[in-house]
Amino acid sequence: MSTTLLAPGLADLSHDAQRLFRGVLDAFSHPGRIVELRDAPAGPGTLSPAAVAFLLTFADRETPLWLEAGVDKQEVRDFLRFHAGTPIVQAREAATFAVIIGGGGEPFAGFAIGTDTYPDRAATLVIEVPALDGGRDTTWRGPGIDGAVRVAIDGLGEGFWPAWAANHALFPCGVDLVFASGSRLIALPRSVAVEA
């Protein structure tokens, strides 16, 4: 039995989750907007507070979670199982949510993209990045954006934006993304076209 103490989850379950949800909804409604999640809990391991906040707000026993090897630590599993009750799965296609570091390689391969008749049955991926600004300049256009918005997320792999273009082309199917860094996040729903 582990003697390490479990990191605390949401201090005030109902009201903290509500506030965090509104932050994430603000991010999804305004892709490219950097949203600061105040009071995001610190959480275990290397997970960013924003990723922890996202998972504690949305994940539960109905939403299988896939963790990239870099974050898949015992303390992270214990934390999420205890506070969210979420099953942790090995198969990407079974996951409702996933946590990925940096998005290198083929970041979206294997995750559920929904179907033409049920595009909502697609995964939401949380991508841990070193910073939400200072990276390669990109221009985002689509629902939620007034014209265009410039975003410069740092630490993404070379093949990331071509992979996103392929994902966006699947619309209305495709995965949705949340970029997390510290207690801040940016959302990128599949409806948004990115010019890299």
Added chain:
Amino acid sequence: MPDTTIRDTSSQDAAYNYAYLDEQTKRMIRRAILKAVAVPGYQVPFGGREMPLPYGWGTGGIQVTAALIGRDDTLKVIDQGADDTTNAVSIRRFFARVAQVATTTHTGEATIIQTRHRVPETPLTDGQILVFQVPIPEPLRMLEPRETETRTLHALSEYGVMQVSLYESIARHGRIAKTYNYPVMVNGRYIMSPSPIPKFDNPKLDRSPALQLYGAGREKRIYAVPPHTPVKSLDFDDHPFEIETWTECCALCGSTESFLDEMIVDDTGKRLFVCSDTDYCESRR
């Protein structure tokens, strides 16, 4: 140090969880809302719960509002534009009781506006959320009763049947006779029912800076239009979409730009036109 303060909940009805729904249900609705925002105009199925009011009285809208609302919010509820009708008053009181939330009748002060069948005349702003109560979310339902079939039509973006129905209206009446629940195309992909708002309000949905969420309780569907999203009312090149106009102005505030209700005010059939949006009308008097 973790926050161990026990917050004062004395003014909230302690018999219920905050905002009436349990946390599991709110999480499920919140996940549906995120997917609805990610696919504008697509109807996301959700596990609708029984609410303490009958279907048709806003059970969908009230569940969406319950998943959104927090103690920092200010809620406005309108029914056909009015803040003082039974449905609006009871829903406003419901949330004041179960969610300790501040309420208002002023459009500009509200963070969440739940509405039945109108969009406020006062332009909405970034950060406001408009929650529509939707009786029949499927715009193709009156043309195709089978859910499996309408779902396929949406998947294939096969909307000829809707254009034909509008054409038949022109052939029969000389114009598109639909005056409310007028179908719209969202972001060039999904045909969506804007709920039974008058077509007068359709242009307000287009590229609105506010987030629009639609909740259908009986049919258990949630859909959304994110801010700044193009919403086009369907029409033909030679029969462009037009909104209603009146030769009268509002008898109370004199507005010539708002949506007017026709009232019969005495036994001799005397008629009066007044603004449907009570807050807008009062603010102008």
